[in-house]
Amino acid sequence: MGIQQIEVYSVTLRYKEPFRIAPGASSESRNIVVRILTDYDVFGWGESSPSQRVTGENTKTVVKALDRIAPKLIGMCPLRIEQDVEAMDAVVEGNPAAKAAIDMALHDIFGKTTRKPLFMLMGGYRTEVLTDLTLGIKSPKEMAKDAVRAVRRGFKALKVKVGVSPAEDVECIRLIREAVGGDIQVRIDANQGWTSKQAVEVLNKIEKFNIQLAEQPVPAEDIKGLIQVKKNSPIPVMADESVHSPEDALHLIQAEAVDLINIKLMKSGGILKARIIAAVAEAAGIPCMIGCMGESGIGIAAGAHLAAAVKNIQYADLDSDILLKDKLVTKGGTKVKSSMRTFPKQYGLGVKELDQKLLGEPIRVYK
Numbered sequence: 623m624g625i626q627q628i629e630v631y632s633v634t635l636r637y638k639e640p641f642r643i644a645p646g647a648s649s650e651s652r653n654i655v656v657r658i659l660t661d662y663d664v665f666g667w668g669e670s671s672p673s674q675r676v677t678g679e680n681t682k683t684v685v686k687a688l689d690r691i692a693p694k695l696i697g698m699c700p701l702r703i704e705q706d707v708e709a710m711d712a713v714v715e716g717n718p719a720a721k722a723a724i725d726m727a728l729h730d731i732f733g734k735t736t737r738k739p740l741f742m743l744m745g746g747y748r749t750e751v752l753t754d755l756t757l758g759i760k761s762p763k764e765m766a767k768d769a770v771r772a773v774r775r776g777f778k779a780l781k782v783k784v785g786v787s788p789a790e791d792v793e794c795i796r797l798i799r800e801a802v803g804g805d806i807q808v809r810i811d812a813n814q815g816w817t818s819k820q821a822v823e824v825l826n827k828i829e830k831f832n833i834q835l836a837e838q839p840v841p842a843e844d845i846k847g848l849i850q851v852k853k854n855s856p857i858p859v860m861a862d863e864s865v866h867s868p869e870d871a872l873h874l875i876q877a878e879a880v881d882l883i884n885i886k887l888m889k890s891g892g893i894l895k896a897r898i899i900a901a902v903a904e905a906a907g908i909p910c911m912i913g914c915m916g917e918s919g920i921g922i923a924a925g926a927h928l929a930a931a932v933k934n935i936q937y938a939d940l941d942s943d944i945l946l947k948d949k950l951v952t953k954g955g956t957k958v959k960s961s962m963r964t965f966p967k968q969y970g971l972g973v974k975e976l977d978q979k980l981l982g983e984p985i986r987v988y989k
Contacts, residue, residue, distance in 0.1 A: 625700050627659040628692040628724075630986035632681060635918055635948040642759040644785030644815030645675055651916025651946065654684045655981065656723040658731060660700055666730030667973050668723035669920040671888055671942075676863055676915070679719045685986065687720035692988035695724070700731045707894050718866065718891035719915075725892020726924045726971070733970030740924075740970055744897070744931035751929045751963040753940040754779035754809060757798075759786055766797035769806075776960040779807035779834075781939050785815020788824050799831040809937075811837035814863055818847035822854045829856040835882055835937075838862040848879040860884050860911065867891075868898040875906045884911045885928075885935070887921065893928055904934035911937035919943045919951030923971040926956045926963045938963065952977050 635651045642648075654670040672679035679687075691710050698706055706728055710721050733740040741748075755777040757768050769780055782798060784791040791812075799808060810833055816824065821839035835858045840847040842863035852859045858881035865871050865880075866889040874880050883903050890896040900910050912929040914922060922943045929935045940956075940963060943949070954974030956963045966972040 623699055623701070624661050624697045625658055625695050626661040626989070628695065628988040629657040629659070629984040630685060630688055630692075631655040631657075631981050632685075632985050633918070633950060633980055633982070635916070635946045635950060635980070637945055638947045641945060643783045643811075644759070644813040648916070651942070652681050653916065653918065654681055654688070654720070654723060655920065655950075656688070656727050658700060658724070658727040660731060664731055664734050666700070666727035666734065667920050667971060667976075668725065668727030668730065669917055669924075670719045670723035671915040671917045671921055672719040673888065673915055677719050677866070677889060679717060683717065684720040684723070687714045687717040688986065690714050691720065691724060692986070696988060700728050701735060703728045703732065703894055707892070719888040721891040722887045725894055726887070726921065729893050729924065730970040730973070737969050739927070739965055739968070739972060741927040741930035741965065744928065745933070746931060747933045748930040749965070751926050751938045751940070752779060752961050753938045753958065753963050754781040754807065754961070755941050755944065756781040756939065757783060759783045762790055762794040762797050765794050766801040769798045770801050773802050773806055778961040779809065781809045781811055783813065784810050785812030788816065788820050791824055792827050795828045795831050795833065804832060807834050808832065809834045809837065811862070812839045814838055814841045816840055818844065818850045821851045825851070825855045825857045833857050835860050837884060838864065845874065845877060845879055848874070849877060852879055852881060858882055862886070862913065865889070865899070868895065868902050871899045871902045875903065875908055880908065882909050882911060882937075884913045884939070886913045886915060887925055887928075888915045893924060896928055897932065900932050900934050909936040910934055911939060913939040914942045916946070917942050918946065919949070919955035920971065920973055923951075923955045923973055926965070927971060930965065948980055950976055950980050
């Protein structure tokens with residue numbers, strides 16, 4: 623029982639409209655898709671959605687990392703996932719988004735081999751997951767209109783991007799809360815856009831609007847600033863870009879710098895290490911969110927299975943496939959209804975068919 627072949631595909635997926643956050647705007651997501659084939663006719667899908675800003679990766683560096691990783695995995699047992707991840711780490715340092723694609727595909731194979739949906743094999747705590755919908759940065763009035771449209775579509779939680787102008791951020795939150803009423807969960811994400819002083823000022827001003835959490839208010843490396851924000855914020859503070867690994871999570875917890883942690887498969891290197899982050903956080907009483915980058919339905923399915931499996935992953939921001947115009951997964955994957963991610967009856971990740979035109983031909987085949 624071994625890995626027989628690894629295929630690598632390059633895909634470009636367009637957003638429905640330019641998606642703006644504090645560091646900049648994007649009109650498309652350039653991803654790498656991996657298919658791992660075994661010698662017993664089972665295969666698994668995985669996806670890498672790299673970010674130069676967050677993980678220091680792009681599609682070229684992902685492929686370069688896979689050029690070193692994939693040959694080492696040929697012949698190894700796909701079900702011995704921890705051993706496979708150890709082998710990846712031994713040949714390539716860092717490159718978590720590249721490793722995430724392999725890790726996902728191995729977990730997909732695990733589920734298909736055992737003939738179970740992946741979330742059931744990893745704990746099965748939930749059978750569906752509530753996700754928010756993210757509102758990219760626009761004028762406050764435009765964002766309020768987007769919020770209303772999202773709620774009309776059935777979303778019960780909104781993640782609001784802020785961090786460009788403190789004054790506009792406050793006005794944006796005020797208008798959104800007025801527009802959607804008091805029953806909708808509102809979360810904010812500054813994407814490192816504020817100083818610690820600005821963050822404290824804004825968070826105290828918007829406390830009255832019932833904000834569920836504030837994500838990454840200051841630059842990732844500014845741990846002292848994060849500590850100050852947490853100490854002086856009336857709103858729970860979540861780390862995102864500051865936490866890539868279990869070690870990062872432990873460091874911030876020991877520093878009393880966060881109330882919550884956002885786990886992303888692209889930062890952690892996949893499901894295996896993401897589960898370790900969640901366990902470290904749970905031991906300290908720190909709830910987690912599962913987030914996403916620009917993944918298609920493949921990566922979103924992986925995140926949703928993890929969120930369903932693990933009790934301490936109490937929040938989900940799994941909406942990138944909704945924001946994308948191009949739909950890579952055409953059959954299977956997870957669906958969204960009234961803010962809830964639901965799972966198909968298929969095994970593993972549940973991804974059954976992909977758009978072959980979007981996928982194209984493999985750019986690498988390792989045997």
